[in-house]
Amino acid sequence: MKKTNYIIVGQGLAGTILAQTFLMEGKSIIVIDELGFSNASRIAAGLFNPVVFKRLVKSWLADELLPSMEEFYRHAELLLGTQFYFKKQILKPFAEEQEKVLWLKKSNEDIGKYLGKKMYDNYINDIIYSPLGASEVMQSGNLDTGIFLTSFRNYYNERELLLEERFDYKQMVISENSVTYKNIVAEKIIFCEGYKALENPYFSWLPFKLTKGEIITIKLNGNHVIPIDKVINKGVFILPLGNNTYKVGATYEWQDLSQLPTEKGKSDLIEKLQKVLKVPFEITDHQAGVRPTVSDRRPLIGLHPDHPSLAVFNGLGTKGVMLAPYFAKQFVNFLEHQLPLDKEANINRFR
Numbered sequence: 001m002k003k004t005n006y007i008i009v010g011q012g013l014a015g016t017i018l019a020q021t022f023l024m025e026g027k028s029i030i031v032i033d034e035l036g037f038s039n040a041s042r043i044a045a046g047l048f049n050p051v052v053f054k055r056l057v058k059s060w061l062a063d064e065l066l067p068s069m070e071e072f073y074r075h076a077e078l079l080l081g082t083q084f085y086f087k088k089q090i091l092k093p094f095a096e097e098q099e100k101v102l103w104l105k106k107s108n109e110d111i112g113k114y115l116g117k118k119m120y121d122n123y124i125n126d127i128i129y130s131p132l133g134a135s136e137v138m139q140s141g142n143l144d145t146g147i148f149l150t151s152f153r154n155y156y157n158e159r160e161l162l163l164e165e166r167f168d169y170k171q172m173v174i175s176e177n178s179v180t181y182k183n184i185v186a187e188k189i190i191f192c193e194g195y196k197a198l199e200n201p202y203f204s205w206l207p208f209k210l211t212k213g214e215i216i217t218i219k220l221n222g223n224h225v226i227p228i229d230k231v232i233n234k235g236v237f238i239l240p241l242g243n244n245t246y247k248v249g250a251t252y253e254w255q256d257l258s259q260l261p262t263e264k265g266k267s268d269l270i271e272k273l274q275k276v277l278k279v280p281f282e283i284t285d286h287q288a289g290v291r292p293t294v295s296d297r298r299p300l301i302g303l304h305p306d307h308p309s310l311a312v313f314n315g316l317g318t319k320g321v322m323l324a325p326y327f328a329k330q331f332v333n334f335l336e337h338q339l340p341l342d343k344e345a346n347i348n349r350f351r
């Protein structure tokens, strides 16, 4: 029998960041993941943005999440010797005059630290539609989730910390203080399965309200370039990847919860993109995934009510990149140091 402190099921953003937080705490882990069983983390644009555009307010816990995120991803880059965390302003072309007025007003409030003071008139007008001008969000950017997850996958493989297989719930033997899976004994198993939690017989009762998302990759035709290294956000986001290539997304769909890209998703994105981008482009890739969104839009973290050796770290919804480092640290402190878990994130709010 092999002994470990924690088995973590899932190596998406949730599982990877939780596993690394345990390792930083000196705990032992084994990660179990079947590549591609859920795609959300790998196909995500990985954007982080402390501002909710609709009402121009701070996103939930933005002031707490940003420093945690910065510390975690910078540390991970040093550990793995790879770059995947990028600071980029999000350029927001105004859709109506009112938006501009609100932006100027809010710039003097607490949220103002995230709102650029500069107002651009007719910004790069030959490439994007911005007749009413634009401004930009500060302290935003993106995580290249593909590089991030693959780098950690290699890191775990080199250290024999990863089992590449589908987790089989029938092979789990649960007792009060430990849990055995095949030849591994752990203090706890923590499930980080994203939307596949619905197939987990112990946690399928959680109130997920899943959202499929599609995303395309485009290349501008001819010699056209967008001459700024910023994310553009107007109806859709346009994230520069380099080499005149951009990720464009994303759709929100609540009925069809397959991971297959659809013609409808593609045409919705093209239609929105053509309202922002003035130059021709071709589509070079098209992907889909299912976000683990929750009825009350808060994470799902905590211990199983009847089996304390089973736990869950999930429900990161549309904001896995920002939420995971802060809540992974909080969950590790809860498990290892009996510190409290945020009531809004603790799954016991549903029991």
Ligand SMILES: Cc1cc2nc3c(=O)[nH]c(=O)nc-3n(C[C@H](O)[C@H](O)[C@H](O)COP(=O)(O)OP(=O)(O)OC[C@H]3O[C@@H](n4cnc5c(N)ncnc54)[C@H](O)[C@@H]3O)c2cc1C
Binding pocket: 009, 010, 011, 012, 013, 014, 015, 032, 033, 034, 035, 036, 037, 038, 039, 040, 041, 042, 043, 044, 045, 046, 047, 048, 165, 166, 167, 168, 192, 193, 194, 195, 196, 197, 212, 213, 214, 215, 249, 250, 251, 288, 289, 290, 291, 292, 313, 314, 315, 316, 317, 318, 319, 320, 321, 322
């Ligand atoms: C189109 C799209 C765009 C997005 N854009 C952004 C964005 O810009 N910024 C942002 O912060 N978030 C974004 N998101 C949301 C983000 O992807 C999620 O918040 C995040 O990926 C959730 O991570 P997770 O690890 O909980 O789940 P997942 O990514 O679903 O990972 C779960 C992992 O567990 C594995 N797994 C599940 N069950 C089993 C099992 N039984 N056995 C073995 N392995 C298993 C899966 O294969 C997978 O590797 C986007 C999502 C989509 C779909």
